[in-house]
Amino acid sequence: MAKLLIEGGNRLRGKVNISGFKNAALAIIPATILTGSVCVVENLPVIQDVIVYQDILKKLGGEASLSDSGTMVIDTSKIQACNLPNGLTKKLRASYYLLGAGLGRFKEVTISYPGGCDIGLRPIDQHVKGLEALGAVFEVNDGLIKVSAEKLIGNKIYLDVVSVGATINIMMAAVFAEGKTVIENAAKEPHVVDTANFLNAMGANIRGAGTDVIRITGVQELHGGTYSVIPDQVEAGTYMIASAVTKGDLIINNIIPKHLEPVTAKLKEMGMSIEEYGDSLRVHYEKELVPVNIKTLPYPGFPTDLQQPMTVLLSTVKGESIVIESIFENRFRYIEELHKMGANIKVEGRVAAISGIEKLKSAEVKATDLRAGAALVVACLAAEGVSTVHDIYHIDRGYEFIENKFMNLGAKIRRVEDDEENSAEMIR
Ligand code: UD1
Numbered sequence: 001m002a003k004l005l006i007e008g009g010n011r012l013r014g015k016v017n018i019s020g021f022k023n024a025a026l027a028i029i030p031a032t033i034l035t036g037s038v039c040v041v042e043n044l045p046v047i048q049d050v051i052v053y054q055d056i057l058k059k060l061g062g063e064a065s066l067s068d069s070g071t072m073v074i075d076t077s078k079i080q081a082c083n084l085p086n087g088l089t090k091k092l093r094a095s096y097y098l099l100g101a102g103l104g105r106f107k108e109v110t111i112s113y114p115g116g117c118d119i120g121l122r123p124i125d126q127h128v129k130g131l132e133a134l135g136a137v138f139e140v141n142d143g144l145i146k147v148s149a150e151k152l153i154g155n156k157i158y159l160d161v162v163s164v165g166a167t168i169n170i171m172m173a174a175v176f177a178e179g180k181t182v183i184e185n186a187a188k189e190p191h192v193v194d195t196a197n198f199l200n201a202m203g204a205n206i207r208g209a210g211t212d213v214i215r216i217t218g219v220q221e222l223h224g225g226t227y228s229v230i231p232d233q234v235e236a237g238t239y240m241i242a243s244a245v246t247k248g249d250l251i252i253n254n255i256i257p258k259h260l261e262p263v264t265a266k267l268k269e270m271g272m273s274i275e276e277y278g279d280s281l282r283v284h285y286e287k288e289l290v291p292v293n294i295k296t297l298p299y300p301g302f303p304t305d306l307q308q309p310m311t312v313l314l315s316t317v318k319g320e321s322i323v324i325e326s327i328f329e330n331r332f333r334y335i336e337e338l339h340k341m342g343a344n345i346k347v348e349g350r351v352a353a354i355s356g357i358e359k360l361k362s363a364e365v366k367a368t369d370l371r372a373g374a375a376l377v378v379a380c381l382a383a384e385g386v387s388t389v390h391d392i393y394h395i396d397r398g399y400e401f402i403e404n405k406f407m408n409l410g411a412k413i414r415r416v417e418d419d420e421e422n423s424a425e426m427i428r
Contacts, residue, residue: 004389004403005427006380007412008362011285012248014409018236018255019045019400020070020229024191026094027168028198028229029053032074033062033082033101034175035202037224044070044229045400048393052091056098059088082109085144090115092397096124096165099147100172103136108148122328126163130170133157134177154179154218162298164189167214171196174216175204181216188212189299190259194230201227233259234305235399238374240264240283241309242406244272245316245382249284250409257281262302266292266310270317291319291356296327308334308375315343316382317356325350334372337365341383362387367394374399381411386427390418 020043030053032039044050046068054072057064060082063075082102089095093116102109116122128138131147133155139146154177159166167187172195174181186192188210196209202225205217236255243250244267257264257276264274264281270289275282291314296304304327314321315338325331332347339345340363344355362385367373373395380387389395392415395402403413414427 001418002392002415003418004377004380004392005386005414005416006377006389007386007427008360008381008383010246010381010410010412012243012246012250012381012406012409012411015251015253016239016405016409017253018231018239019043021045021191021194021232022047022049022234022398023094023164023189024194024229025050026053026092027097027191027195028227029057029072029074030094030097030101031172031195031198033057033060033076033079033098034104034172034199035222035224036077036079036105037222038073038075038077039202039224040226041072041074042070042226042228043231044072045232046070047400048397049092049094052088053094056084056088056095059084059086082106084111087112089113092116093122093165096127097169097172099127099131099145100169103131103147103149103152104173104176107150107152110144110146113143113145124165126159126161126166127169130157130159130166130183131173134170134173134181136173152177154181154216156182157184159183159185162187164192167192168195171199171206171209171214171216175199175206175219175222177216177218179218181218183214183216184212186212186214187298190230190233190256198227201225230259231255234303234371236260237263237303237306238309238378238399239405240267240281241306241313242378242381243283244270244285244289245313245378247285248409249282251280251282253280255279255281262300263306266294266302289317291317291321291354293322295324298327304328304331305371307331308371309378311335311345311352311354312338312375312379312382314354315345315356316358316360318358319356321354321356323352323354325352333368334375337368337372337376338379340365341379341387359384361385364388364390367391370394370398374402377402377406377413381406381413
């Protein structure tokens with residue numbers, strides 16, 4: 001296993017190119033199953049979760065090859081069924097999209113329960129509710145989910161909670177459902193829109209993605225084609241926050257600034273200077289930052305996936321801040337690691353009360369999940385001295401070339417194997 005050695009205290013400067021959006025990629029790759037054709041998906045991040053999905057498609061009998069530049073050529077024509085009871089689906093959360101995509105094309109799916117970050121209960125009752133409304137029948141036994149339908153028929157579905165996964169899953173299953181499906185209280189996240197755009201480009205009829213009512217009219221078939229995934233706003237937000245925490249000056253390239261508005265607004269409120277240039281942002285530190293309060297919300301609210309790096313930043317800002325995590329009930333576990341770095345944060349349920357300190361100190365810390373791992377990297381970049389981040393396999397699931405990108409911005413960071421002798425000299 002590998003770890004990251006980081007010597008903090010350097011102001012980050014320079015340009016960083018943002019990769020394709022993990023969460024959109026992990027919906028669009030399984031959506032290719034619906035096409036039963038050849039699809040070329042471009043601008044994919046070359047990350048562990050994408051590689052796992054490539055393996056899933058191959059295990060199902062499809063063909064998928066991923067280039068170093070993030071283009072995957074996928075042929076799902078030879079897939080005969082969507083049965084994967086062998087546990088591969090436990091490696092990531094987004095394997096739940098096999099339910100909607102497989103049901104849409106084959107009317108039957110069997111998979112092991114999805115895995116992913118341990119950040120709360122993460123029920124899938126809304127996925128089940130939506131798919132059942134279209135005519136599907138679920139059986140859950142020994143960690144295996146089996147879903148089947150004689151026929152899928154469009155219906156009106158009101159989601160009790162705004163769920164990205166449920167919205168996309170229902171949208172996928174409804175592509176071939178007879179008649180009209182309406183999803184109300186749908187999630188509005190950019191990857192919901194990107195998945196709808198992909199499916200429409202392949203012949204689907206989906207209207208309203210990006211609003212809270214999505215209307216899908218069933219079609220007979222989809223075709224193949226080429227599609228480019230949107231940029232990763234979570235990765236971009238992580239670099240924006242890293243600029244703030246290191247008092248840096250970064251140009252963040254290849255982004256859609258609109259998707260970053262909740263982060264941009266908060267960083268500006270804190271005193272960061274942010275300028276927009278078409279598909280890039282300059283994020284630079286000019287004056288002492290002030291504390292703010294944050295509550296995570298579905299898009300276009302402040303994203304839960306950036307709650308952790310934002311908490312790191314606030315832990316270094318003089319004064320008191322409050323962070324409320326309203327999406328996932330168990331997303332503060334990394335704060336124990338931040339305490340090792342001297343952070344003054346008290347957690348009570350879903351609320352973190354932060355009393356900013358002048359500087360974090362170096363420590364040995366452990367990534368507890370994907371976004372927490374990235375947040376700890378950000379914390380170490382700001383801390384005095386040499387820190388170590390362990391269990392970085394979590395980070396590799398979602399961040400492309402993280403150490404190279406930070407190194408190019410002037411960070412002192414190096415990946416070493418756990419059993420490798422290491423010293424501070426290695427990162428200088
Ligand atoms: C997706 C993202 C994740 C992001 C999250 C919220 C992927 C692979 N993951 O996760 O990075 O943090 O959206 O933006 O795209 N819920 C239910 N019942 C359900 C489904 C969800 O109660 O059937 C609850 C969840 O527990 C959570 C909330 O709804 O409290 C939002 O979850 P959801 O949007 O579904 O998140 P994920 O799809 O798991």
